[in-house]
Amino acid sequence: MDLSKYFLYASSLTTAGVVVTMLAYYMFGRQAKANGGNINAMPVADDKTPILQLRLQAHERMIIFVDRINPANLLLRLHQPGIEISALQLLAVNEIKTEFQHNITQQLYVESATWNVIRKLKDDTIAMVNNAVKNLPADASGVELSKNVLHYMSEIEENPYELTIGLIKQDIHQLF
Template identity: 55%
Template sequence: MNIEEIFIDIVVLFAGIFAALMGVYLVLKKDIQQFFNLKTIEITKENRAHLLPLRLQAHERLIIFIDRINPANLLVRLHQQGIGIATLQAGILNEVRSEFEHNITQQLYVDNIAWNVVRKLKDDTIAMINNAVQGLPADANGIELSKAILQHMASINENPYDLTIDLIKKDIQQLF
């Protein structure tokens, strides 16, 4: 035997092995795909079981966040006798921003629409506080700011804080 014959025998052997493996793959292709699909489904079911409590907790935390940034609740918590307008404004804005930062990771577990509404509510709250301050004289006090904010809230037909909570509740209902 010379080298050419050995080389031809090796090529024929590898071609036969390759053809046999391809045949086995084609026969078992559907079974292999089904196995990996079932594995994916099992993992997804496990993830859903673990994610549900986290998603519910995120919704709960967002409802608490919305309640805490509601101006009626903010003013009760932050208002002190004789507080100045600038001090009250800074306290309110700081409270809203820190509450939002504390809950920012909850966006992972809620619907994008719900999260965008919560973020817009935060931005609108900050804008409302700043606008109320701009509408008051420079020598106004915290009581006057509180009155201006509460009057603005009373003039709104539908309370945006209640509407946002209702949206969060609807998002929760989609989980079941």
């Protein structure tokens, strides 16, 4: 009698094993067919989805950064009635530096060449504000600083902020 219980137990284990094997083959066999017969190949999109999302978010943040440091937006946002030139200069430079520091980690997800352009644009914007102050009297108003910077921007043939946003968009399109 013990031998019959043993065979009954062994046959039920064998049946369960066959069922599990068939289920596994059915589930992974479809994946293997989709991957050209290679059962070890996993879908690539699932593995890279989180990094792709991070890269897209980084590009979005860089577009926002470039837009926020654009003098046309920056000076309008920071302007206060009666603000002195030195106060507006300090506010503008601090705002640019703060925005940049807030987004510094995004360089991990943006192409190196694009990051270098963004960093140079930040430095050039600070230099533009500082140079505009040099050409004005010390008692000038913040309005004069804004006019001076915006006049300089109007003389530039191609808007560097628009060009940088275009470069960021090109990077995004390369991801797809």
